Amino acid sequence: MSDFFPGTDSSPTNAAEYTVTEISGALKRTVEDTFGNVRVRGEISGYRGPHSSGHAYFALKDERSRLEAVIWKGSFSRLKFKPEEGMEVIAHGKLTTYPGSSKYQIVIDNLEPAGAGALMALLEERRRKLASEGLFDDARKQLLPFMPMVVGVVTSPTGAVIRDIIHRISDRFPLHVLVWPVRVQGDTTGAEVSNAIAGFNAFDPHGQIPRPDVLIVARGGGSLEDLWGFNDEAVVRAVAASSIPVISAVGHETDWTLIDHAADVRAPTPTGAAELAVPVKAELEATLASLSARLKGAVSRCIDRKRQLVRAAARALPSPDQLLALPRRRFDEAGSRLERALVASTEAKRLQLRGLRLSPAMLERRVSEARRRFARDAARISPEALSRRVLQHEQALATLLRQGDACLDRRLERTQERLHRAVLRLRIEPIETQLRERQRRLEQATRLLRSVSYQSILDRGFALVTTTDGDIIRRAHNVARGQELSLEFSDGKLPVIASGGQAPKPKAKPTTKPQSGGQGSLF
Incomplete structure (x- = not known):
């Protein structure tokens, strides 16, 4: 210990004194x-995803111990397998200490x-998670x-699969x-395959590059680690969300990945x-030819069957002679009866005409009979009868006149009632409203007239200069010296004589341009 922690001061106990920083630095070194390069096996605990800075913080634990772990942002992006909560992993890295809290941790590279057992456990857990979301349901699958x-x-564009x-x-x-070229093995497989599927779905059906009608996601066989990119959650979600039908062809027949469940x-x-x-x-062409032949045969058999039906119906119909025999017989009988009827009618008319021969005796007899009838009718008509008939007609006429007057009175009463109802329906308010509107418009026009009238200008202190003939003087150079003028104010007119201005000119000659210095007072 003395080699690592040299003392700086002596003490009565001969024990060296160190600062906290010195102790922390010595421990860190x-x-x-x-432990500059270690491999640690443990279960991931407390993983909540990358921090906002891009670093990942969690812990590795076993049955009795716990080791803090950190993956820096640069190493995290290069990881082949992303950490997940509860996943048993082997971490490669180095141990170090964190002086700020007196802890040691492993920095994972x-x-x-x-x-493989852990991979299968992770794969099964991911499969259950995605299946619980309904991504593997048969109802989502397309034909x-x-x-x-x-x-x-x-x-991959370079492998044997595409060929x-x-x-x-x-x-x-x-x-x-x-x-769509992608890497089918490695860390970026999941991202590239999911982007390719989403890219094909984003194509415009009527664009320059046609949109596929079906997608094939393919790769050759390999180990579980080689096919791990097709177990990526992003790939499974991209396949499930694809509006284009997807065929999964990853690995051999015995290989299974999560994309197979979602495809x-x-x-x-x-x-x-x-x-x-x-x-x-070739099979389609053969099927089409077979269907065409079957169609032709069916049409031919249908035509033959219809032809046979027509022939059978024709045999059941009677011949034209049979159809016309009865009408022809009735026509012949009617013709023979008509001839006999014409002869009989002619004879009857001839006999009738012979009985109507005219003679003077017959005419005299008829005239005598007509005279007797006339005399009898004249005897019946007497003055009293005529008077009675005239009286009857007069009474009938008077009755009709009374009925007509009563009818006229009733019609006049009905007309007066309708007129009275029409007068009642007429409202005075619309007329008053129109009058008020007309009054308002008149007042507006009056105000407008006053605003544009020269009288309002005279009220502001101006004057209107006119000649004795009533012509308006608008320019000073139009006034001649000694000319009689009239000034109109707001309260009246005042006659004046111009003392300045131009000398009077003959009317036949045009007036010259007035000079600016020759103008004088108007009074």
Whole structure:
């Protein structure tokens, strides 16, 4: 101890005295020199995520002890596995002390799970967490399009996986393939794959780069550590949130990752994913040809069946002679009856005409009969009968006149009632309102007239200069010396004679421009 803590002062007890800083510094150097590079196995406790500064503070513990730990911001971004609460890890770093609180801690440079068992436990815990959120539910899964136009592939552009996928698609159904290059192993795998899936979903369906109809996330086989990037929580959430159907083809058939649970379809291999994504063109052509042949056969059989039905219906119909036989017979009988009826009618009319032959005796007999009827009717008509008929007509006329007067009186009364009701419906208020509005508009026009009238200007002390003829003088050079003028004030007019101004000029000649020094007083 004397080598590490040299004393500065002597004391009666021969014990050296040290300051707190000296003791803390000596302890810090001793711990860092002795434990400069250590591997510590323990369970993460008290982890709440990175601090706002980017550093992470937590503790490593086992059954009996606890060790404070810190991961600086630069080391945290390079970690392959991010710390999680309750995760058993192996931490690489160095021990140091914190003089401000007399504590020792480990500064972690690298962090890894404590064996495959820990990884599987972490994977199972993450799977249960995401499953509880419903990200693996079958109701969220989408159906793959039967015939996509564009296939998006998220994988490494240099591996054999992309070549197998493109080769298989070209054999089955050649179409447009878009590749989003990502790292399929390493610390950045999760972030790159999730960004690729989100990037494909952000494409405009009508943009310059077509939006894929189906996505394939593919990688070759590997160990659990190699495939760990596809167990990242960000990747699982990106696949679950994708509006484009996703096919997961990570690893071999026996390999399982969390992306397989979230994807819409899991393929055993990348080649199998290509087979699931597109149909076989030759099979489609064969199916189409078969359906076309079946359609032609069905149409032909339908036409034959309809033709047979038409023929059977035609056989059941009667012939035209059978249809026209009865009408033809009725027509013939009507024709024969018409001929006989015309002959009989002609004979009857001839006999009737013979009975109507005219003669003078017949005419005299008819005239005599007409005279007797006239005399009989004239004897019936006497003056008394005529008087009675005239009286009857006069009484009927008087009755009609009385009825007409009563009708006119009733109509006049109804008209007066309607007029009275119309007068009652007429309100005086609208007329008064119109009068008030007209009065207001008149007052406004009067005020406006007064404001633009020259009388208001005269009230402010000005005067209007006019000639004896009533012409207004607007310029001084228009006034001649000795000219008679009239000054109009607000309270009256005053005649004046100009003592200054221009000399009078003949009216036939134009007036010259007045000089500024020749003007004088108007009075």
